[in-house]
Amino acid sequence: MIVCVLLDRFELAVAAGGRAGLLGEPAALAPEPGRELFVGEVSQAAETFGIHAGMRMGEALARCPRLALVPPDPMGVADAWELALARLESLGAEVESLRPGEACFDASGLQRLHCGRVVRMLCDGYLAGRGPEPERLRRVLSGARIGQGPTRFCAMVAAHGARVRRPQRISGAADLASLP
Template sequence: MRTCVLVRMTVIVCILLPRFQLAVAAGGRAELLQAPIALAPEPGSAQRVGEASLAAEAFGVHPGMALGEALARCPRLALVPPDPAGVADRWERLLVRLEAIGAAIESERPGLACFDAHGLLRLHGGIEGVLAAAQRGLRVPMHLGVAPSRFAAVAAASRARVRRPVIVSGDREQARVHLAPLPVALLRARPSLADLPQALERLGIGTLGELAAIAPAALADRFGTVGLLAHELASGGDGALRPRPAAEFVRESLELPEAASGTQLEHGLGLLIDRLLARRERRDRTLRAVVLSAVLVEHGGTWREQVVFRQALAQAGRMRLALVPRLALMPAPAEVLRLSVQRFGPPAVDQRSLLEDPAAARAARLYEAVHQARAAAGPDAALRVLEVDPGSRFPERRAVLAPFQGEP
């Protein structure tokens, strides 16, 4: 008797728009992108540069580098003020177009998106059809990479050219062979590993193949969990994708007659809240998270602030109480004020029973807190402690963290 085991092959597609944030901040001025420029640090954040042009990268400037070191390497480096609101709006529109072809998108940062194409192969007629559908949907120049793992797909996209995708077929072993000659600098694509390539290069480890050849125990002893993650990526592996929930782009904008601040800005915010709640696309749903943004008067910069409500709201007064204090964080007067929905909540029906069960009320508040934490920090923000071996001599074996699931 023979037993057949079906093995599902993972086909990860990576869409890369190089220097997306820099291009948006430059306002489409192609001549500016030819010079050595980089994104300036955001106000109040660490003094590190953002994305850099090709001319700046020729001097060794890369995203995340300290501002002083970047200026020392390239004295002619020009800094462009970042445009976080413009980047977020344009990237959200592109993601909505990509989701229209049936893709479940995971996006670590603007300009980089990955999705599993296994379920779309028959729908679009193979991997070439999936890539063609993505190009028709986005309608912008892009680099495409296909590989068995997410990191390998990102590496393939970084080597691809416009209309010339790089496709790595096979399993983890083929992905490891493809990654072997590539530089360890590709690890900067993962935010948690941004500082690791510099340390590896100082130790004489220049390629991902050399990194994969090192024993995992040695990397764990020197770099901890970061070293183990880097070894896993260099060996062709990676974690599973975590697609974002499909979102709707609902936004209201108000052009202010003059540079507004203070009470005038609060009145404008109240008008935006009323308009947003009156939109037909809301369909009587509550709002769990919104984004408040503005176009500033000084240097045409922008400001963006994400707000997650303690409870999903549909009342204008309560939303105003939560959003008005955020206006004080705006670094300069605004000429355009915007309010958009980042995540909807359940329908606005909250009828309480005549005799409320205290246990049920506590459970409802607990699950509402879980939803709020996940909306603010992602799916791993709320976990439960699961006992595995309570009598073990080793504390780390007594319990593990598991996803908090279920509904009240």
């Protein structure tokens, strides 16, 4: 069984200092200095205005003049993601990181090692933990979505459809056929 851990809007949440700041107001990750003027990840409130990652900044501001542009924090993202990967590896997982905020690993052997509770541990906030890291980092890591499936693709689809603390499992082609 492959498990996918998805921290949605990870780069934006790290740059904003936690997910709480992204709940009400439309926000987007500002372009990095010296790069083309495209917005990065956007909050759910910004998506309601039709703003999406990769949109030109002028068009995004025209659609939503009160859009908050959050300065990117590549070092903070790298540090937070390294901490999340270290937590997953401490379970004994051989983690494949696809991009910051998304990782997959094979949990077949780990299920026996942890008495079948690997997914439950992740849902109960294992990534956030109780270490010496700042509280804002714990808030970012606590919103993981967990998906399971026989292949990486199935696990990723399940994670994208899951809710926080509610893992989703896709068993194969029969479950995928019912999805759009």
